Amino acid sequence: MYIEHLIQTDIDLLSRLRQVGQKIGNTPVHHISGLFSKKGVRIYAKKEWEQLSGSVKARAAFNIIRVAVQNGDLHRSKILLDATSGNTGIAYAAIAKELGLRVALCLPENASPERKTILQSLGAEIIFTSKFEGTDGAQEVARELASERPDLYFYADQYKNNNNWKAHYQHTALEIIESFPQVTHFVAGLGTTGTFTGTGRRLKELNPDIQLVALQPDSALHGLEGWKHLETAVVPGIYDENLANEFLEIDTAEAYEIIKASKQHEGLLLSPSSAANLVGAIKVAEKLETGTVFTILPDNADKYGEVIKKLF
Numbered sequence: 001m002y003i004e005h006l007i008q009t010d011i012d013l014l015s016r017l018r019q020v021g022q023k024i025g026n027t028p029v030h031h032i033s034g035l036f037s038k039k040g041v042r043i044y045a046k047k048e049w050e051q052l053s054g055s056v057k058a059r060a061a062f063n064i065i066r067v068a069v070q071n072g073d074l075h076r077s078k079i080l081l082d083a084t085s086g087n088t089g090i091a092y093a094a095i096a097k098e099l100g101l102r103v104a105l106c107l108p109e110n111a112s113p114e115r116k117t118i119l120q121s122l123g124a125e126i127i128f129t130s131k132f133e134g135t136d137g138a139q140e141v142a143r144e145l146a147s148e149r150p151d152l153y154f155y156a157d158q159y160k161n162n163n164n165w166k167a168h169y170q171h172t173a174l175e176i177i178e179s180f181p182q183v184t185h186f187v188a189g190l191g192t193t194g195t196f197t198g199t200g201r202r203l204k205e206l207n208p209d210i211q212l213v214a215l216q217p218d219s220a221l222h223g224l225e226g227w228k229h230l231e232t233a234v235v236p237g238i239y240d241e242n243l244a245n246e247f248l249e250i251d252t253a254e255a256y257e258i259i260k261a262s263k264q265h266e267g268l269l270l271s272p273s274s275a276a277n278l279v280g281a282i283k284v285a286e287k288l289e290t291g292t293v294f295t296i297l298p299d300n301a302d303k304y305g306e307v308i309k310k311l312f
Helices: 002-021 057-070 087-099 113-121 134-148 162-179 194-206 252-265 272-286 305-311
Strands: 029-032 041-047 079-083 102-108 125-129 153-155 185-189 211-217 246-250 291-297
Touching: 002 057, 002 087, 029 272, 041 162, 041 272, 057 087, 057 162, 079 087, 079 134, 087 102, 087 113, 102 113, 102 134, 113 125, 113 305, 125 134, 134 153, 162 194, 185 194, 185 272, 194 211, 211 272, 246 252, 246 272, 252 272, 252 305, 272 291
Parallel strands: 041 291, 079 102, 079 153, 102 125, 185 211, 185 291, 211 246
Antiparallel strands: 029 041
């Protein structure tokens, strides 16, 4: 009876996994036409908040969970554990809630109130870490917990887990190229680096002429939550330093200005990281005579109430 119960539990979990997978990806594309207009040059952006959990991180979180469940590494007797700045944690929690799995997250204590509230409402256990050490410090705490209790935790380790970038390699890149085969440039910020690495790697395989432009903050002290200043931060294990054709640094203040401008001219209320990606895309597009620039809008402003209040 016990073995039959386990088998039935696994079947139920796999069935739920397939259902949840239908809520991930295939996000709509927005043509940036109000903030930028130049004959022969176009900018397009994926609205990644229009999927389960409201951000691009749903893709990586789902793929990490899917593979772990299918391999038997994650089940209802284990807790998914990871470090997060917010969005991946929300994605883990939203997906896990639908699957009936438990989640524990190491989160810097200065994460936005909206993110804390969302995580708590989804039933995630939050382990607060030092605001001075950011996600690097949160990763260290998560590693220690996983080392102490391997029987209790499945450590997802999004910064080193290849299923992070593979989510974008297998899906995001194909969604872009199938709808916009004329794309000439792909522009994205570096956080876990999964979006840039996975999407960029596949796009290059499909069309070696596509130019990959990586974005990062212009200083270690910045306001682009989730982004990494690689010269001063712990570099994610999945990052491919040889992939980008070009690097651009983005000023936080410039990104905040784009938040205001995009609401007025595009009808989009963006998060700081989405605005920063858009800043980078515009910088690239301005230098072109012809071309199609594609970027990712990781999330909208729903989880950044305090930031948005100060801007408007």
